Amino acid sequence: MTFLGFAERLTAGWRDGEQPAQVDKLLLHAFLEDLRQAYRRRVWRPGDWRRTAYPVLLLDGVEVDGVGHTLVRLLTDVRNETGRNDPLLVVALATAPPPELPGTRPLREADDAYDEWAEALPETRRLRRSAAWLVALRPDDEDATPPPGVVPPALVAPDPPWWARRFLPAAVAVVLLAGMLVWADSRWTLDCHPTPTGQVRVQVLAGECVGYSDTAAQVFNSEPGQERLRAVQRRIFAQNRAAEQVWRRSDQRRPCLTLVYLGTLTGNRTRIDEESYVSEREELEGLATAQYALLKESAAADGAALLHVVVANGGRQMRHAGPAVAMLERLAHDDPTVLGVVGLVESRTSTAAALRELNRVGLPVLAPTLSADRMDGNSSLYLQISAPNSAQAAMIETYARQVLRVTEAHAYFTTGEGSSLTEDLYVGTLVDGLRQRFGSRLTRLDEWSTGRRLTAECGYRGVLVFAGRWSEFDGFLRALKECGNDPPRHLVADDSVNRYMANPGLRASAPGNLPVTYVSKAALATCAALRAAQAARDDARGSFLTWVGADDLLDPPRCRDGAGAPVGERVSLAYDAAMMMVRALESLAARLRHADTGRRWEPRSVNPVGVHAEVLRQNVAAGYPGVAGVVRYAPDSGEPVAKRLALLRVARVPDVAAEPVEVFHCGAADSGPDPGCRPV
Known part of the structure; x- marks a missing residue:
């Protein structure tokens, strides 16, 4: 038989053929099982622990063969037959108690009767006595009627533990929320x-x-x-x-x-x-x-x-x-x-x-x-898309020797705030490259820091190399400003200075009488070079010039009308x-x-x-025909071979509108053999 079929047999009108006593026991057992589940205590549900007392069923006027008597008998039978505990305490009031009830005590002794019942409960349950689950009281004429709302102390439920109080879930939620906010604020x-x-x-x-x-x-x-x-x-x-x-x-x-x-x-x-x-x-x-x-x-x-x-x-x-x-x-x-x-x-x-x-x-x-x-x-x-620092150092040395016609060099390096030469691989390898290329002709190699004076470089006729980070270049120029009308003859800066030269706000306050030559990794992609390439029907650079000058891409558009913003x-x-x-x-x-x-x-x-x-x-x-020069790699290296590098010169650093002029370059612009280094 299925469960639905069994349930149907118990519905009104269909259960008339069943044994009434068995049906009553089944229904009472189901009721007790509901109570067991409702009063079950689970650690993860503090609300369950708020129930500190079992429910009490008060049966008044229990007499032989009455409804109360029948219920008491059925409760006794079900509990004895199943042997399962349930949270229901039955208090029976009987003037002439049925034989199944234990000896009754006066109502005024309800506290003592409860204590005796609780003490004897384990033994009476073990013996399956009929009255194991009952407390029987007898109302006497001498009993005083308690005021409305007054309950015998023995039947008053104790207060729930503090961790089961209603404030706890709210407090826990507040603490968790605060913790999550602190954690989220840190992330x-x-x-x-x-x-x-x-x-x-x-x-x-x-x-x-x-x-x-x-x-x-x-x-x-x-x-x-x-x-x-x-x-x-x-x-x-x-x-x-x-x-x-x-x-x-x-x-x-x-x-x-x-x-x-x-x-x-x-x-x-x-x-x-x-x-x-x-x-x-x-x-x-x-x-x-x-x-x-x-x-x-x-x-x-x-x-x-x-x-x-x-x-x-x-x-x-x-x-x-x-x-x-x-x-x-x-x-x-x-x-x-x-x-x-x-x-x-x-x-x-x-x-x-x-x-x-x-x-x-x-x-x-x-x-x-x-x-x-x-x-x-x-x-x-x-x-790597750009030439390595060894190529940059070689170009600076070649330019100094072939174009400037000087052999001696002074170099200053910086690494920026919170960094060292060991941590700054760019500056460290560039300094090593300058040492190797100039050798004994590098007569001064010092670290420069903000506040250090450079008056010793005033009028210097060799090549003065700035081999540091762009963030210190402004201070370096200001230190050279003390030279007045006798600045060093040839100031050459590394490619990091591009970041400074691309910043009009910084350049505006730079010394105005000091020309600067600096390394560029993308001289082939200046506006002038791109226009010349477009005129020569260079598809790659011509298309790039069209894109960067479009109205709906960069803000502002680059290389427009011969005087637009530089491409960068x-x-x-x-x-x-x-x-x-x-x-x-x-x-x-x-x-x-x-x-x-x-x-x-x-x-x-x-x-x-x-x-x-x-x-x-x-x-x-x-190689790849890049806009900034052909990109070629050796089979065992990620550094490009003969990648184009150039030296750009500005006559006055504050003159932002004037485009830098290319004065020297090394490496290949397009496919073909390496042309080496040559002045422009």
């Missing part, structure tokens, strides 16, 4: 918090918002003066949405990839009117330009890839690159379109550690501006890094499409290591 702020939209994972570390985002719900750096940095992030995020829409409209035929930009987007000390993240902003503009160019491809170009960009912050000087990479590892695991990382900005030991972690994760790194020597030793998946040193380098990965993916996709008749692009058909290998395979023939 997130109003401008640094996770969001349910897009791919966003961030955490506050040492006051900096570290993590990644691909949506405008989380834009890095809310400091005053960094509006252009925020604007290019929003442009990238808007193009992310546009790329996704184009991919869906193409019936998911076009290959797509995600590149992560990992940079230093917070932590610099800056004035309200000072843009302190020029390099990062320019590299992001390069990625935005690559996105834009791919979005402009024909809708019928199924082989043209689409680019999705995730912006990630490793904190000041990449100090929090470790936690950022840990977050990116999870992203790469969840999203098969993540094929590489672009950026890293500064060559430091923390950056090297991040490279090792990214290599462990299996993500290739394309670094637009890193140039410390032997950075590729930290990752077998590392590709790092825009083309980041563009080249992104497009190298894009062309490699398109090549793999074309081969897969030829082998597979399927129409949709399957992201898991390629992997990051495979795309890195394809970049190197394509590079074997003639």
Whole structure:
């Protein structure tokens, strides 16, 4: 018989054929089972422990063969037959008690009767006596009627324990909420918090918002003066949405990839009117330009890839690159379109550690501006777009000897606040390169710090080399200002100074009578060079000039009407890094499409290591034709071979409107043999 069939037999009108006593016992047993469950105590539910007494059933006027008598008898039978405990205490009031009831006591002795019953309960239960579960009282004429609402003390439930009081859940909830708020405040702020939209994972570390985002719900750096940095992030995020829409409209035929930009987007000390993240902003503009160019491809170009960009912050000087990479590892695991990382900005030991972690994760790194020597030793998946510092030092020495006709040099280096020469791999390897190239002709090599005077360099006729970080270059120029009309004859600065030269606010207050020559890694991508290339029908550089001058991309548009804003040193380098990965993916996709008749692009058909290998395979023939110069690699190195470097000269640093003039260059502009170094 099924349960429903059994229940039907017990319904009114259907149970007439059953034995009434058995039906009554079943119903009473069910009632007692409900009480057992209701009064069960569970540790994880403090409310259950508020019940400190069993319920009491008061039967008044119990007499032989009456309803009360029948109920008492049934209770005794059920409890004795099942042997199970239940929380019901029965108090029977009987003037002439039935034989099943124990001896009665006067009502006024209810307290003593209860105590005797509780003491004898274990023994009477063991013997299964009929009255084991009963307390019988006898009302006498001498009993005084208690006032309304007064209950015998023995039947008054004790107070619940303090940890079961009603205030406890509220107190626990308040404490937990406060703890969660404190914990959340230590991890997130109003401008640094996770969001349910897009791919966003961030955490506050040492006051900096570290993590990644691909949506405008989380834009890095809310400091005053960094509006252009925020604007290019929003442009990238808007193009992310546009790329996704184009991919869906193409019936998911076009290959797509995600590149992560990992940079230093917070932590610099800056004035309200000072843009302190020029390099990062320019590299992001390069990625935005690559996105834009791919979005402009024909809708019928199924082989043209689409680019999705995730912006990630490793904190000041990449100090929090470790936690950022840990977050990116999870992203790469969840999203098969993540094929590489672009950026890293500064060559430091923390950056090297991040490279090792990214290599462990299996993500290739394309670094637009890193140039410390032997950075590729930290990752077998590392590709550098810029020439190493050894090439930079060699160019400076060659320029001094061949063009300036001087042999002696003085060099000063800086590493920035909170860093040392050991930690700063960029400065450390550049200083080593200058030592090797100049040898004994480097007659002075000192560390310069803010406040140190440089009057000893006044009138110096050799080459004075600034081999430090851009953040100290302004102070270095001010120290040379003391020379008045007798400045050093030849001041040459490293490529880090590009960040200073791209900052109009800093240049405006620089000494006006001191010309500066500085290293450029992208002289082929200045506005003048791009216009000349476009006139010579150079498709790659001509198209790049068209993109950066578009109305709906960069703000402001670059190289417009012969006098627009300059394109920026790092825009083309980041563009080249992104497009190298894009062309490699398109090549793999074309081969897969030829082998597979399927129409949709399957992201898991390629992997990051495979795309890195394809970049190197394509590079074997003639190198990648980058906007900032051809990029070629030796088979066993991630450093480019004969990559174009140049020296630019400004006659007056405060003259922001005047374009720098190229005076010397080394390396190849396009495919072909290395032309060496030559003046312009």
